[in-house]
Amino acid sequence: xxxxxxxxxxxxxxxxxxxxxxxxxxxxxxxxxxxxxxxxxxxxxxxxxxxxxxxxxxxxxxxxxxxxxxxxxxxxxxxxxxxxxxxxxxxxxxxxxxxxxxxxxxxxxxxxxxxxxxxxxxxxxxxxxxxxxxxx
Amino acid sequence: xxxxxxxxxxxxxxxxxxxxxxxxxxxxxxxxxxxxxxxxxxxxxxxxxxxxxxxxxxxxxxxxxxxxxxxxxxxxxxxxxxxxxxxxxxxxxxxxxxxxxxxxxxxxxxxxxxxxxxxxxxxxxxxxxxxxxxxxxxxxxxxxxxxxxxxxxxxxxxxxxxxxxxxxxxxxxxxxxxxxxxxxxxxxxxxxxxxxxxxxxxxxxxxxxxxxxxxxxxxxxxxxxxxxxxxxxxxxxxxxxxxxxxxxxxxxxxxxxxxxxxxxxxxxxxxxxxxxxxxxxxxxxxxxxxxxxxxxxxxxxxxxxxxxxxxxxxxxxxxxxxxxxxxxxxxxxxxxxxxxxxxxxxxxxxxxxxxxxxxxxxxxxxxxxxxxxxxxxxxxxxxxxxxxxxxxxxxxxxxxxxxxxxxxxxxxxxxxx
Numbered sequence: 001x002x003x004x005x006x007x008x009x010x011x012x013x014x015x016x017x018x019x020x021x022x023x024x025x026x027x028x029x030x031x032x033x034x035x036x037x038x039x040x041x042x043x044x045x046x047x048x049x050x051x052x053x054x055x056x057x058x059x060x061x062x063x064x065x066x067x068x069x070x071x072x073x074x075x076x077x078x079x080x081x082x083x084x085x086x087x088x089x090x091x092x093x094x095x096x097x098x099x100x101x102x103x104x105x106x107x108x109x110x111x112x113x114x115x116x117x118x119x120x121x122x123x124x125x126x127x128x129x130x131x132x133x134x135x136x
Numbered sequence: 137x138x139x140x141x142x143x144x145x146x147x148x149x150x151x152x153x154x155x156x157x158x159x160x161x162x163x164x165x166x167x168x169x170x171x172x173x174x175x176x177x178x179x180x181x182x183x184x185x186x187x188x189x190x191x192x193x194x195x196x197x198x199x200x201x202x203x204x205x206x207x208x209x210x211x212x213x214x215x216x217x218x219x220x221x222x223x224x225x226x227x228x229x230x231x232x233x234x235x236x237x238x239x240x241x242x243x244x245x246x247x248x249x250x251x252x253x254x255x256x257x258x259x260x261x262x263x264x265x266x267x268x269x270x271x272x273x274x275x276x277x278x279x280x281x282x283x284x285x286x287x288x289x290x291x292x293x294x295x296x297x298x299x300x301x302x303x304x305x306x307x308x309x310x311x312x313x314x315x316x317x318x319x320x321x322x323x324x325x326x327x328x329x330x331x332x333x334x335x336x337x338x339x340x341x342x343x344x345x346x347x348x349x350x351x352x353x354x355x356x357x358x359x360x361x362x363x364x365x366x367x368x369x370x371x372x373x374x375x376x377x378x379x380x381x382x383x384x385x386x387x388x389x390x391x392x393x394x395x396x397x398x399x400x401x402x403x404x405x406x407x408x409x410x411x412x413x414x415x416x417x418x419x420x421x422x423x424x425x426x427x428x429x430x431x432x433x434x435x436x437x438x439x440x441x442x443x444x445x446x447x448x449x450x451x452x453x454x455x456x457x458x459x460x461x462x463x464x465x466x467x468x469x470x471x472x473x474x475x476x477x478x479x480x481x482x483x484x485x486x487x488x489x490x491x492x493x494x495x496x497x498x499x500x501x502x503x504x505x506x507x508x509x510x511x512x513x514x515x516x517x518x519x520x521x522x523x524x525x526x527x528x529x530x531x532x533x534x535x536x537x538x539x540x541x542x543x544x545x546x547x548x549x550x551x552x553x
Contacts, residue, residue: 036266037222038220038266039219039267042548044550044551045551046553047552049553050553055553060548063551066265066266078159081159083549083550083552114156116156131545131546132546
């Protein structure tokens with residue numbers, strides 16, 4: 001039997017799915033969480049000094065270096081060679097915790113101190129993500 | 137006007153981005169397999185740590201001066217490079233990424249930027265603020281002069297990392313202080329011959345009549361001479377020319393003494409080289425395979441075979457099969473293999489491949505496409521030809537490797553709260 005290897009178009013092909021032109025609108029969490037992809041970095045929060053602003057041990061931080069820190073922003077700083085997440089207090093030249101058990105850390109000129117970005121988002125995995133446990 | 141932006145000791149700088157405890161310290165980065173030093177930052181160079189020396193020769197010196205030693209972490213470098221290139225690209229209408237740490241920018245038709253020096257300062261500031269990588273910026277009339285300016289910006293501290301060549305007088309001064317071997321495109325061989333002719337500075341080269349440069353050397357040297365005088369001759373597309381050869385070669389972590397391991401190691405190198413060839417759209421007609429014991433062994437041994445293909449191909453399966461057929465010729469019992477490699481040479485563009493009348497085409501482009509896409513999505517070697525083997529004892533040694541901070545969830549940096 002001979003077969004014409006072409007799709008036969010009989011004129012009526014039915015309507016294209018009305019949803020077809022909306023397929024590009026899929027939501028992406030990247031879009032929500034990372035405003036400046038080339039100047040943002042992702043880190044793991046370790047410790048309990050920031051629970052007052054909703055950052056708990058094991059949360060994921062999105063840190064944006066494009067943003068310029070304003071007074072009382074939650075920031076990540078390099079304090080003497082260690083990354084630390086605190087509230088910046090420019091007027092008092094100190095780093096504040098968001099937890100009653102932690103005292104403010106004042107920054108002196110002998111400290112090595114740089115701001116490593118503004119914490120723009122934090123993410124909590126209420127069930128642990130397999131990405132952090134399975135060794136791929 | 138063109139700018140060349142490049143990172144100061146890129147590899148070392150990348151190591152410091154996510155480890156603030158080593159910032160400001162001397163850092164060196166080792167080659168694949170921790171063989172020798174491929175990068176040293178300013179602080180390490182000041183201590184007299186030489187580049188391209190075998191690591192074992194300078195290990196004691198590094199320990200004495202508390203130099204931070206790192207294995208090369210290309211996953212981290214390329215991820216940070218992408219981010220940096222994005223940031224730099226914001227500052228000009230056109231960008232050409234020239235290498236992992238260098239990017240050209242074009243300010244053609246840019247009357248809107250009246251002060252290029254201020255623009256260059258903003259690039260430098262933004263790069264540091266947003267990626268924590270320190271860059272130098274050189275700006276000139278031509279690509280070659282942009283390179284010259286960049287060189288000056290790096291050499292002399294009083295430029296503060298930014299040099300714009302705007303006047304002839306300034307250009308002359310800078311060229312006079314620059315060795316001819318530092319000029320873009322003038323290699324070691326050429327500079328030797330130039331010095332024999334009494335041309336030892338970049339300025340002397342720029343004073344050579346362009347026609348003479350062509351007669352004595354070649355058209356590329358002529359263009360360099362013209363570019364040094366401010367006449368644009370090169371376009372950056374040429375700097376992107378496809379590679380004519382692709383090599384994947386490495387010394388192995390643990391000496392190979394079995395035929396099967398050798399086959400696995402060669403398979404992996406074939407996979408790497410073939411993926412590169414597919415990426416640039418090239419096919420190869422000739423594959424070179426080589427295996428060797430260490431040149432420092434008592435009786436060094438080396439083997440080399442060249443395979444010709446009737447069909448130009450970039451198919452991992454085809455290349456691996458061809459290797460499997462002759463791998464026994466590259467192996468001798470009792471030799472402890474240390475260095476192995478694969479070279480794809482005689483490359484031709486995919487689209488211009490010749491068809492043979494009697495030869496059956498054996499490649500499977502669809503399969504290769506799936507392979508590349510899966511590996512691009514899930515990481516290198518997520519999917520591979522079984523002959524690579526699963527347990528790769530011979531794979532790279534990276535004793536001083538930093539975590540993959542930006543490409544692996546398990547390795548993201550920790551922040552104290």
